[in-house]
Amino acid sequence: MSAFETFCQTAIDDIRAQGRYREFTPLRKQARRFPYYEGTNGREVLVWSANDYLAMGGHEAVIEAACETARQMGAGAGGTRNISGTSPAHDALEAELAHLHGKPAALLFTSGFVSNQAALSTILASRPAGREHLWQVFSDEKNHASMIAGLKSVPAHVHIFRHNDLAHLEQLLEAAPPEAPRLIAFESVYSMDADIAPLEAICDLAERFGAMTYLDEVHAVGMYGRTGGGVSERDGVAHRIDIIEGTLAKAFGCHGGYITGQSVVVDYIRCVAPGFIFTTSLPPSTAAAALASVRHVRGDHDRRARLFERAETLKRRFDAAGLPRIASESHIVPLHIGEAVLCREVSQRLLEEFGMYATPINYPTVPRGQERLRFTPSPAHTDEMMDALVAALVQILAPAKRQAA
Numbered sequence: 001m002s003a004f005e006t007f008c009q010t011a012i013d014d015i016r017a018q019g020r021y022r023e024f025t026p027l028r029k030q031a032r033r034f035p036y037y038e039g040t041n042g043r044e045v046l047v048w049s050a051n052d053y054l055a056m057g058g059h060e061a062v063i064e065a066a067c068e069t070a071r072q073m074g075a076g077a078g079g080t081r082n083i084s085g086t087s088p089a090h091d092a093l094e095a096e097l098a099h100l101h102g103k104p105a106a107l108l109f110t111s112g113f114v115s116n117q118a119a120l121s122t123i124l125a126s127r128p129a130g131r132e133h134l135w136q137v138f139s140d141e142k143n144h145a146s147m148i149a150g151l152k153s154v155p156a157h158v159h160i161f162r163h164n165d166l167a168h169l170e171q172l173l174e175a176a177p178p179e180a181p182r183l184i185a186f187e188s189v190y191s192m193d194a195d196i197a198p199l200e201a202i203c204d205l206a207e208r209f210g211a212m213t214y215l216d217e218v219h220a221v222g223m224y225g226r227t228g229g230g231v232s233e234r235d236g237v238a239h240r241i242d243i244i245e246g247t248l249a250k251a252f253g254c255h256g257g258y259i260t261g262q263s264v265v266v267d268y269i270r271c272v273a274p275g276f277i278f279t280t281s282l283p284p285s286t287a288a289a290a291l292a293s294v295r296h297v298r299g300d301h302d303r304r305a306r307l308f309e310r311a312e313t314l315k316r317r318f319d320a321a322g323l324p325r326i327a328s329e330s331h332i333v334p335l336h337i338g339e340a341v342l343c344r345e346v347s348q349r350l351l352e353e354f355g356m357y358a359t360p361i362n363y364p365t366v367p368r369g370q371e372r373l374r375f376t377p378s379p380a381h382t383d384e385m386m387d388a389l390v391a392a393l394v395q396i397l398a399p400a401k402r403q404a405a
């Protein structure tokens, strides 16, 4: 083995020893039977941790749009947006997303990760206050890896504020040099902690200190707000947020990421960001599917209501069964396990013995000691499925607790 291969092996052994080795679970999605997937040997698996939050990935109108557009325009875009990669579906989707968030413009990216990385790095590489001033960035400590990738890839002063801690954010804003441009980067729904940022208060601070606001609404778009415009729509502050970023891959059930904001800002990023310019655009079929999904979801208020009803019902059932649920203000229902090996084992037994799947969330996604299972009940998860899940968890966790004690 080469020195590098030896390094890789040692690192993997170490990861394995810590119970953090990641193994894929083979799951074949069945569009018409969601949330039932096909596992190994054709076995049926009830999935509890898909990010297809609204079960839109299998919606008839969405599948039809994808198939019809693929037949008309082919399987791939055949170029970047600048090189023959712009279809009517791309343009219509951008217009729809801008409208969803009440912004003049939107820009598509090949994923939510890329949208955050490309937009943030491009903004922070600019020098609006003169060449001498680096940006002062204020970033929530729980921000997603894609935002961190954007912040870290360019020279900027990054200040990390404690999660959702307004006093700490204010203190850091006060201490920063007043002549430098400022940006506050945060999420609305934090998917691992299942909590929601105080958007209005953050906007107040941003206005007081002349800071730009960049909001990741990936775990909120489609679900929160009257038309699924996210928590910024729900809280009536979308017009106070400079850039709202989202994904088409979670509640909208498709693929791709985007930003929305002022036309001149979006246009600047379109003209400058390598993560936009130098990569093939989304397949037109994907853009068309996402467009059908966003259009449907905006008007499907019952689907949104049912999602929250399902989440509240699962929370109540976990509580009634005495399961160690982590407090959640959102549609996400986390269960505390607290140890990586145990977390993996509970997930594995759930799959092998009960035919149900929930992702184990381990370090580094959450701090050590806070390992958890994360459940995302969708409108398609029934009471009977919840009964089966609670019974299985009670059976698995009771003896596991005795063993740990």
Ligand SMILES: *Cc1c(COP(=O)(O)O)cnc(C)c1O
Binding pocket: 111, 112, 113, 114, 116, 144, 146, 187, 191, 216, 218, 219, 247, 248, 249, 256, 257
């Ligand atoms: C999943 C996720 C992303 C990335 O979105 P993709 O479309 O999956 O690349 C960005 N931000 C947050 C908070 C996420 O959870």
